[in-house]
Amino acid sequence: xxxxxxxxIIMDHGSGGRLSQELVQNVFVxxxxxxxxxxxxxxxxxxxxxxxxxxxxxxxxxxPIFFPGGNIGKLAVCGTVNDLSVVGATPLYxxxxxxxxxxxxxxxLEQIVKTMADEAKKSGVKIVTGDTKVVERGSxxxxxxxxxxxxxxxxxxxxxxSGSNIxxxxxxxxxxxxxxxxxxxxxxRNGLEVESSLESDCASLNKMIAKTLKYSKDIRFMRDxxxxxxxxxxxxxxxxxxxxxxxxxxxIPRNETVQGVCELLGxxxxxxxxxxxxxxxxxxxxxxxxxxxxxxDPLGKDASIIGEVSASNEGxxxxxxxxxxxxxxxMLTGGQLPRIC
Amino acid sequence: xxxxNEYRDKKLxxxxxxxxxxxxKKAVRFMEVCGGHTVSIHKxxxxxxxPETITLLSGPGCPVCVSSQQYINKAIAYSRLEDVIITSFGxxxxxxxxxxxxxxxxAKGGDIRVVYSPIDALRIARLHPEKKVIFLGIGFETTAPxxxxxxxxxxxxxxxxxxVYSTHKVMPPAMTAIITEGILIDGYICPGHVSAIxxxxxxxxxxxKFKVGAVIAGFEPVDLLQSILMLxxxxxxxxPMVEIQYKRAVKQKGNEKAMxxxxxxxxxxxxxxxxLGVLIxxxxxxxxxxxxxxxxxxxxxxxxxxxxxxxxxxxDILKGLKTPNECPLFRKVCTPVNPIGACMVSNEGACGAxxxxxx
Amino acid sequence: xxxxxxxxxxxIKEGNIAVAEVGGASREIGLDLIEDAKVGEYVLIHTGYxxxxxxxxxxxxxxxxxxxxxxxxxxxxxxx
Numbered sequence: 042x043x044x045x046x047x048x049x050i051i052m053d054h055g056s057g058g059r060l061s062q063e064l065v066q067n068v069f070v071x072x073x074x075x076x077x078x079x080x081x082x083x084x085x086x087x088x089x090x091x092x093x094x095x096x097x098x099x100x101x102x103x104x105p106i107f108f109p110g111g112n113i114g115k116l117a118v119c120g121t122v123n124d125l126s127v128v129g130a131t132p133l134y135x136x137x138x139x140x141x142x143x144x145x146x147x148x149x150l151e152q153i154v155k156t157m158a159d160e161a162k163k164s165g166v167k168i169v170t171g172d173t174k175v176v177e178r179g180s181x182x183x184x185x186x187x188x189x190x191x192x193x194x195x196x197x198x199x200x201x202x203s204g205s206n207i208x209x210x211x212x213x214x215x216x217x218x219x220x221x222x223x224x225x226x227x228x229x230r231n232g233l234e235v236e237s238s239l240e241s242d243c244a245s246l247n248k249m250i251a252k253t254l255k256y257s258k259d260i261r262f263m264r265d266x267x268x269x270x271x272x273x274x275x276x277x278x279x280x281x282x283x284x285x286x287x288x289x290x291x292x293i294p295r296n297e298t299v300q301g302v303c304e305l306l307g308x309x310x311x312x313x314x315x316x317x318x319x320x321x322x323x324x325x326x327x328x329x330x331x332x333x334x335x336x337x338d339p340l341g342k343d344a345s346i347i348g349e350v351s352a353s354n355e356g357x358x359x360x361x362x363x364x365x366x367x368x369x370x371x372m373l374t375g376g377q378l379p380r381i382c
Numbered sequence: 383x384x385x386x387n388e389y390r391d392k393k394l395x396x397x398x399x400x401x402x403x404x405x406x407k408k409a410v411r412f413m414e415v416c417g418g419h420t421v422s423i424h425k426x427x428x429x430x431x432x433p434e435t436i437t438l439l440s441g442p443g444c445p446v447c448v449s450s451q452q453y454i455n456k457a458i459a460y461s462r463l464e465d466v467i468i469t470s471f472g473x474x475x476x477x478x479x480x481x482x483x484x485x486x487x488x489a490k491g492g493d494i495r496v497v498y499s500p501i502d503a504l505r506i507a508r509l510h511p512e513k514k515v516i517f518l519g520i521g522f523e524t525t526a527p528x529x530x531x532x533x534x535x536x537x538x539x540x541x542x543x544x545x546v547y548s549t550h551k552v553m554p555p556a557m558t559a560i561i562t563e564g565i566l567i568d569g570y571i572c573p574g575h576v577s578a579i580x581x582x583x584x585x586x587x588x589x590x591k592f593k594v595g596a597v598i599a600g601f602e603p604v605d606l607l608q609s610i611l612m613l614x615x616x617x618x619x620x621x622p623m624v625e626i627q628y629k630r631a632v633k634q635k636g637n638e639k640a641m642x643x644x645x646x647x648x649x650x651x652x653x654x655x656x657x658l659g660v661l662i663x664x665x666x667x668x669x670x671x672x673x674x675x676x677x678x679x680x681x682x683x684x685x686x687x688x689x690x691x692x693x694x695x696x697x698d699i700l701k702g703l704k705t706p707n708e709c710p711l712f713r714k715v716c717t718p719v720n721p722i723g724a725c726m727v728s729n730e731g732a733c734g735a736x737x738x739x740x741x
Numbered sequence: 742x743x744x745x746x747x748x749x750x751x752x753i754k755e756g757n758i759a760v761a762e763v764g765g766a767s768r769e770i771g772l773d774l775i776e777d778a779k780v781g782e783y784v785l786i787h788t789g790y791x792x793x794x795x796x797x798x799x800x801x802x803x804x805x806x807x808x809x810x811x812x813x814x815x816x817x818x819x820x821x
Binding site: 383384385386388393394396397398400401418471498499500501502521524525527528531534535575578579601604608627629630631632633637639640643 | 744745746747749763764769771773774775776783785787788789790792793795796797799800802803804807808810811814
C-alpha cells in the first residue's frame with residue numbers, strides 16, 4: 042500500500058478508518074514505537090516518580106519544512122527537549138500531533154518522522170503518544186506539528202525558570218554563534234534565494250545542560266534563544282526588573298557567512314532565531330567553570346561570556362557596540378523583513 | 383567581509399573619535415540625509431563617541447518617511463484588485479495608511495509579496511501572465527536606476543503585465559529646502575550610495591550659495607567618523623566645500639551608465655514630501671516612452687482619502703527642527719507596535735531609530 | 742537608505758547576470774548598471790543590482806591615511 046514513492050496523503054488518511062490505521066502503524070508506530078511495548082491505548086500510561094513535573098507545549102509551522110541542517114520534525118523534538126532543559130528539568134516524554142495537508146508526499150512524512158525518532162533517541166526521550174489529522178489543500182502549509190513534553194525538575198533548580206536570584210555582577214554566557222537557524226531558513230525562501238553553506242543549528246541541548254546542573258545553585262537563569270533571537274531573551278529578562286544588562290557586542294560569537302547573509306538582506310542577527318542556543322546567567326565565580334564544561338561539548342565549543350548584569354540602567358539592555366559606542370537593545374516589534382534601507 | 387570589517391576597526395574608530403575631540407572647538411550642527419546613515423549612527427552608538435560640540439540631526443533621507451500617506455492608500459487600493467499581485471520591499475509593509483497597512487491587507491488575503499529586488503518582481507510577472515504585477519517603486523537615486531533597469535528589461539522582453547507605481551524622489555531639492563526654510567545646519571553628511579550614482583556635483587551649490595559644507599560619506603563607523611572629522615575641519619578653517627570621503631565607491635562624475643538609464647526611463651516631476659510639502663522637480667515619474675509600465679497611467683483605482691493625526695510632528699522631525707523626544711506622542715502613543723507616523727515605522731526613520739537604539 | 746553591500750563577483754553568466762559573494766553567501770545580481778564587470782572585482786550591490794565598482798586603490802589609500810593617523814595617537818587601553 043505504501044511502497045510507491047509518489048504516494049501522497051489524502052483526506053481518507055485522516056478519517057479514522059483503515060487507511061488512517063495503516064498510516065499510524067507504518068509511519069508513526071514503526072518509527073516512534075521502538076523500545077516501547079504494549080497495546081496502543083487512548084492515552085500513554087507513564088511512571089514518573091516525582092511531584093515536580095515540568096511540562097511544555099509548542100507548535101511548529103516553519104516554512105519550508107525541509108531546510109539545510111534539519112526539518113520541521115527535528116525542530117519539534119529539539120525545541121521541546123530544550124524548553125524542558127532550560128528550566129532545569131530532565132526531559133522524559135513527548136507527544137506529537139500532526140496536521141497534514143492533503144497532497145504531502147508520504148515519503149516526506151516518513152523522512153520527517155524518522156528524523157524525529159532519531160533525535161528523540163539521541164536526546165534520551167520517548168515519543169509516547171500522538172495524533173494525526175488531514176486537512177484540505179490550502180488549509181495548512183504542508184505540515185504543522187504540535188508537541189508537548191514532560192520532564193522532572195532536578196534538585197536545586199526551582200529558581201532557574203523565573204531568574205529570581207539574578208543579581209548585579211552575574212555573567213551572561215551563550216554556547217555558540219547566533220542567527221544560524223533563522224538565516225539558513227530565510228535564505229532559501231522564495232524571492233531571497235541566497236546560496237550559502239548555512240545550516241540550522243537545530244540541536245537538543247539537554248545533555249550539555251545536564252553537565253552543568255550540579256552547579257545549579259549558582260545558575261541564576263537559562264533560556265533557549267529561539268524566535269526573536271538573543272535580543273528578545275535579554276530584553277525579557279530585564280523588563281520591569283531592578284537591574285540591567287551590559288552586553289559586549291564583539292564577544293558574541295558569530296559565523297562569517299551568517300554575517301554576510303544578514304548584511305545582504307538587512308537583518309540584525311541579534312533578533313534572528315536560533316534552535317540550538319542557550320543563554321545562561323550564572324554567578325561570576327561559576328562562569329569560568331560553566332564555560333569550560335560547555336567548551337568540552339560539541340554544542341558549546343564556541344561558548345563565550347557576552348555580558349553581565351548591572352545595577353545601573355534598570356530594565357534596559359545597553360550594548361557596547363563592536364566599535365566602542367553605546368546603544369540600547371530593544372524588543373522586536375514584528376518579524377524582520379528584508380529591507381532596502 | 384572585505385570592505386566592511388576594516389571600516390569597523392575599533393582602533394581606527396577610537397583614533398577618529400579622539401581626533402575629532404581634539405579639533406572640534408565650535409558648536410556645530412551636521413545633518414545626515416540618508417536613512418542608512420541614521421541607522422549606522424545609532425546601531426554603532428556613534429553619538430556617544432562625539433564631543434558635545436557636535437549635534438547630529440536626521441534629515442528627510444528616509445524614503446518611507448517622506449512618502450505621502452496617499453501613496454500607501456493607493457497601494458492598498460491596488461492590492462484589493464482581483465487580478466493584481468503587489469510586489470514590494472519589506473520597508474513598506476507596516477507603514478500606516480489612513481485605516482490599514484499592506485501587512486494587514488496581506489493577512490486579509492491580498493496578494494502582497496515581499497521581494498529583495500525588482501528582478502524578483504519580473505520573475506513573478508513572467509510566472510503569472512494572467513495577473514498584473516505592480517512593483518512599489520520607492521527610494522532615491524540609488525534605487526531608482528535599479529527599478530529603471532527592471533522596466534527596461536520588461537520593455538525588451540515585451541512583458542506586458544509588469545508595472546511600477548513610482549514614488550521615487552531625488553535628494554537635492556529636499557536638501558535645498560531644508561536650508562531655504564531657515565533650518566540651521568553647518569554641514570551636510572551626504573548620502574554615499576546616492577552619490578555613487580549621481581556623482582558629487584549635485585552638492586556644489588551648498589558651499590557656493592549657502593556656505594554649507596558637504597562631505598559624501600560611506601556607511602561604516604569609520605566612514606561616518608572620518609566624514610564628521612572632515613566637516614569639522616572645514617568649519618574650523620572656515621572653508622566649506624564638497625569633499626568625498628567615500629572614495630572607494632564615489633567618483634566625481636558618478637555612474638554615468640546608471641544615470642543615463644535613469645534619465646531614459648524616468649522624468650522629473652513635482653512631488654509631495656511628507657513634512658516638506660510640494661517640492662519642484664523632486665519626484666521621478668515614468669517617462670511617456672515607457673508609460674505602459676506606469677501603474678498610475680494604466681491601472682485605475684480609487685484610494686481612501688488621507689488623514690494625518692494632528693498630534694504627529696513627523697514633518698518637524700524630518701526637517702531636523704525637533705527630535706523625537708520632543709514629540710508628545712513619542713513612546714506614549716506612537717511606538718513601533720502602534721506607529722502613528724511613518725518616522726516610527728521605518729527602520730531608519732528618526733523616531734524608529736531613537737526608539738530602538740537611543741540610550 | 743541605500744543598504745548596499747560590497748560583494749565579490751565570482752561568476753559572470755549570460756544575460757547581464759553575475760554571481761556575487763559576501764562572507765560566503767552568494768546571490769545572482771544584475772549587471773545592467775555597470776560596465777565591464779570581471780570575476781574577482783568587488784562591486785556594491787543594492788536590491789539585486791551592482792550599482793558601482795569598488796576602487797581598490799582608493800580604498801587602500803583611505804586605509805593608509807587612517808592607519809597612520811591611528812598610529813600617531815597615544816596608546817589606548819582596551820577595557821574588558
